[in-house]
Amino acid sequence: MNVRRRTTRALVTWAVGASIMRLTLWAPEVCPPIARSEARLAATHAADWIIRNQADDGRFLYDFHRGRDESSDDYNLVRHAGVTMSLYQLVRGGEVQYLDAADQGVEWMTERLQPTGGGGRAFTDVRRAKLGASSLLVVSLAQRRLATSDTQHDQLMRDLGTFLVEQQRADGSMLNFHDIETGEPVPDQTSVFATGEALWALALLHEAFPQLGFDEPAWRTLDYMATSRDLDEDIFPQPWPDQWAAYSLGEMGDWGLADAHIDYARRLTERFAMIIRFDAQRGSTYGSITHGPAPRGGGVGTWLEGLGALRTLTVTDERLADLEDPLEETLACAAGVLAERQIEPGEDVSEREAGAWFYDDLTRMDDQQHAASGLLLSLPVLP
Numbered sequence: 471m472n473v474r475r476r477t478t479r480a481l482v483t484w485a486v487g488a489s490i491m492r493l494t495l496w497a498p499e500v501c502p503p504i505a506r507s508e509a510r511l512a513a514t515h516a517a518d519w520i521i522r523n524q525a526d527d528g529r530f531l532y533d534f535h536r537g538r539d540e541s542s543d544d545y546n547l548v549r550h551a552g553v554t555m556s557l558y559q560l561v562r563g564g565e566v567q568y569l570d571a572a573d574q575g576v577e578w579m580t581e582r583l584q585p586t587g588g589g590g591r592a593f594t595d596v597r598r599a600k601l602g603a604s605s606l607l608v609v610s611l612a613q614r615r616l617a618t619s620d621t622q623h624d625q626l627m628r629d630l631g632t633f634l635v636e637q638q639r640a641d642g643s644m645l646n647f648h649d650i651e652t653g654e655p656v657p658d659q660t661s662v663f664a665t666g667e668a669l670w671a672l673a674l675l676h677e678a679f680p681q682l683g684f685d686e687p688a689w690r691t692l693d694y695m696a697t698s699r700d701l702d703e704d705i706f707p708q709p710w711p712d713q714w715a716a717y718s719l720g721e722m723g724d725w726g727l728a729d730a731h732i733d734y735a736r737r738l739t740e741r742f743a744m745i746i747r748f749d750a751q752r753g754s755t756y757g758s759i760t761h762g763p764a765p766r767g768g769g770v771g772t773w774l775e776g777l778g779a780l781r782t783l784t785v786t787d788e789r790l791a792d793l794e795d796p797l798e799e800t801l802a803c804a805a806g807v808l809a810e811r812q813i814e815p816g817e818d819v820s821e822r823e824a825g826a827w828f829y830d831d832l833t834r835m836d837d838q839q840h841a842a843s844g845l846l847l848s849l850p851v852l853p
Contacts (some may be wrong), residue, residue: 471786481501496756497751497757498750498751498754499747499750499753499754499758499816500753500754500757500805501750501753501806501807502753502806502807503806503823504802504805504806504809504852505852505853506849506853508809509805509809509845509848509852510846510849512808512812512845513560513842513843513845513846514560514565514842515620515812515814515815515824515825516812516838516839516841516842516845517556517565517568517825517838517842518815518824518825519567519824519826520556520557520571520572520819520827520838521557521571523822524574524575527578528576528577529545529550530550530835531554531822531835532544532545532546532549532574532834532835533832533833533834533835534822534823534826534832536822536823536828536831536832536833541822544648546722547579547582547593547594547595547600547603548600548602548603548837549834549836550575550578550579550603550835551575551579551593551602551603551606551609551610552606552836553575553608553835553838554576554579554606554607555609555610555613555843556608556838556839556840556842557569557572557575558613558614558617559613559842559843559846560617560842560846561613561614561617562616562617563846569617569618570732571584572610572614573614574610575610576610576614579593579607582594582595583626584650585650586650587636587648587653587654588633588653589629589632589851590629590630590631590634590636591604591626591630591631591632591633592604592630592633592648592650593630594650597649597650598649598650598656599647599648599650600646600647601637601647601661601664601665601667601668601809602630602661602664602668603647604633604634604671605667605668605670605671606671607630608627608630608631608634608671608674608675609667609670609671609674611623611626611627611630612627612671612674612675612677615678618662624678624679627675627678627679628675628679628682630671631672631675631682631684633648634671634693635684635687636648636655636685637668638668638687638690638691639656641690641694641698642687642691642692642694642695643660643665643691643694643698643699643702644660644665644669644691645658645659645660646659646660646661646664647659650695652696652806655839658756660702660703662703662705662710662712663673663690663712663714665694665695665714665716666695666712666713666718667714667825668691669688669692669695669714669715669718670717670718670721671722672685672687672688673685673722676688685725688718688722692718692719692731693716693731695712695715695828696730696731696733696734697730697734698731706739707741709713709734709737709741711741711745711772711773711776712738712776712781713772713773713775713776713840714781715734715738716735716738716742716775716776716779717779719731719738719779719780719783720779720781720782720783723783723786723787724786727783727787729789732783732787732789732790734795735780736790738776738780739777739780739784739790741795742773742777742800743796743800745773746762746770746777746800746803746804746807746810747800747803749761749764749765749770749773749804750803750804752764753807759788762840763829764811764829765829766827767808767811767812767826767827767828767829767833767837767838767840767841768827768834768836768837768838768839768840768841770806770808770840770844771837771839771840771841771842771843771845772840772844772845773804773844774801774804774805774808774840774844774845774847774848775840775844775847776780777797777801777804778844778846778847778848779847780797781794781797781798781801781850784797798851801847801851802848802851802852804844805844805845805848805852808827808844808845811827812825812826812827812829813825813826813828827841
């Protein structure tokens, strides 16, 4: 009798557990179909929001709350550089109408440069320069150079690269701040975001100026990110879904990546795919109940950026070839989910709503930045 009771209890427990799993991890994914032309249009709507709300001096609108019909006075130099980068990515993708706005964004940044202790220059308007701001200025200028073949900013790129190397420690990790007054990096302060941003900038610098040796610090930081960064930053679960690391791996794919780098790329791909699958389940009846509200447009956009950047490796490196088909399927799913959540332009839609993604009635410049970049990278896998 006790055996029967224990068996019954075990079966009931299993059934309840299975039901919970069905309501969460096993909820069906809903992937809205999306054509390449539709994804491109959604990306340009996002970029249109950015330039429509850009000030005459090149500064972008930071945020907008549609419920209160107001914007805050906040601003962020890293996000300014990231938005500029995204516009140049679109220019590289054939949307040349965004070149002037991106150039205005660069002009705003070049008016805020400070010399650093090691002979470089940093982008900052305060006495403590952030690594990520200068890194994404490098990325912006590199994207512009690739899009236009214009070399007018080459010296600035090299000076910024000198600053990035100043911030690197012996193990490849990157210090997040630089004290302009003392001319020294601020010790012991790192950023889970800025390390990957700096790595991508170093990789692009090496490809623009292969004779200057930027590949050596790039390798050091990639080794660190592939083996130690998540442990040092107490990331759980690992790996951190870092789209900047994905961009870097895609950029360095033909440099001769080691097995440890490929393993890191595989883990990143699987991490992005898992998050995207969970998000896509919100489209089902079960998922809408169990998964909570949809994330920011910028969040989903970073997942698209990550998978889109890693896709290059699955196509060109046989060690990741088994991931090519599932990656492309997941990337297309995320593009459809993201585009469906965008506020489409219309007669009854204001200029500060059209083309944006809102979370609790708030949109921010980087929502449109990451969404536009991610949708652009999804285009090759869409019909």
